[in-house]
Amino acid sequence: MTIAAHLAEPPELKKYSGPQRAAALMLALGETYGTPIWEQLSTDEIKDLSSGIAQLGRLPAVAVEHLLVQFSSEVSSMASLHGSFESAERLLSGVMGVDKVREIMEDIRGPSGRTMWDKLSNVNETVLAAYLRNEYPQTVSVILTKLRPEHAARVLAELPGDFATDVIQRMLRMEQVQKEIVVEIEQTLKNEFMSNLARSRKRDPHEMMAEMFNALDRSAEERMLSALEECNVESAERIRALMFTFEDLGNLLPASVATVVKNADKREMALALKGAPEEIRRLFLGAMTERAAKLLREDMSAMGPVRARECDEAQTALVRLAKTLADRGEIILVDPKSDESMIY
Structure with missing residues (x-):
């Protein structure tokens, strides 16, 4: 087989975008060969690659071999690669500190959002408005422009009338905001608001039980709640109220x-x-x-x-x-x- 034939792109690889191919390459390189590359990347680039690895799923061996043709002897026996949150976290743990790994994985894991602004758009508007009403109107106007419009509207509606009007006027007059200012606001939100929010959100076990009971059919739900009422009336009533x-x-x-x-x-x-x-x-x-x-x-x-x-x-x-x-x-x-x- 000629080199040109060996390098012809396999059909299995055509559906993968450039960032997905980069993620697959870093996953295949692993800690030993990948460390020098990870060390040269910025935090944003690391987040992008880590997010790609976490969402990669299974990649056929023929596609891996094409991406790593110089190492084909090492990967040709693989049936597949399996990218996941766990594999991304494990890989990063070998090349950087625990705190940095935790920060990156928090940004790419789960429905809470990949960026600070995604996460902020998932915070209840009443909670967010209660925090923002103590900030300068100019700061609030910058924050609201970074949120999803429908969520920003709900937050705006929760702000005091005069304060909200001031914020709207500043949003209308707003010009290009310097990147340094946005980064500073983002860091403040992360250090003050989001960290405090995470600490205060200790979940009520009754909420968890209410969700579980919601998933039961009615006869099982009523049977279990009735049994609970016999030994703990207060908890049964709280669960019923939360359902x-x-x-x-x-x-x-x-x-x-x-x-x-x-x-x-x-x-x-x-x-x-x-x-x-x-x-x-x-x-x-x-x-x-x-x-x-x-x-x-x-x-x-x-x-x-x-x-x-x-x-x-x-x-x-x-x-x-x-x-x-x-x-x-x-x-x-x-x-x-x-x-x-x-x-x-």
């Missing part, structure tokens, strides 16, 4: 109902509504087009008798979908059991 049930969907705003309908599995929704109270059924059917509502009614009628358990399971799935959409910020859950009118 978001199928009946609570009846309090959704029309726009939120329409979003749930759009994202729901149609057969699952038909099953859920077949066993639902009439007012909830009307609410969901009213969020559909006339034709879609007619088709769903026909599907519900065509099902004939169904087990109550099947309806319960479908209703649980619909609640889970609503909570997922709320976590993504796509809908607002109105919870009458909460001390506040809205939760996200």
Whole structure:
């Protein structure tokens, strides 16, 4: 085989972008061969490569061999490489300090967001506004321009009237902000606000149990809560208050109902509504087009008798979908059991 033929790009590699190929290369090089390269990279470049490794998944051996043709004798026997958060963290641990590794992995791991501004856009607007109202309006205006527009709007609405007006005027007059100022604000947010927020967020175990009970079918949920009430009435009541049930969907705003309908599995929704109270059924059917509502009614009628358990399971799935959409910020859950009118 000629060198040219050996270097021809395999079809398996065509779907990978340049950054993904760089990530695969660094993963294949490992600690021994990769350390000199990692040491020459900036923090942003390390974050980009680490994020690529964490999201890489499986890479076929033929693609690895092409990327590492100079080391083909070492990689040709591999079935695949498997990039993951753990492999990225393990690789970085061999070339830099623990604190630096922790900082980088926090930035690329999970739904909280890769950058500081992503993370800030996932903070409840009431909490964020409470912090920002003690800052200079000019600083707040810079921060809001870096957030997602819909989240910035909700934060703005939580600020005191005169303060919010001042912030808006500064945003309208704002010109290009020096990079050094943005970096300084970002670092302050990280050191003061985000670190304090993380320390204060010790999760109530009752919240965790409420989420677990939400995932149960109704008969199991009621059986376990009743058993808990016999030995710990207070905890059972707190869990009930924290749970978001199928009946609570009846309090959704029309726009939120329409979003749930759009994202729901149609057969699952038909099953859920077949066993639902009439007012909830009307609410969901009213969020559909006339034709879609007619088709769903026909599907519900065509099902004939169904087990109550099947309806319960479908209703649980619909609640889970609503909570997922709320976590993504796509809908607002109105919870009458909460001390506040809205939760996200």
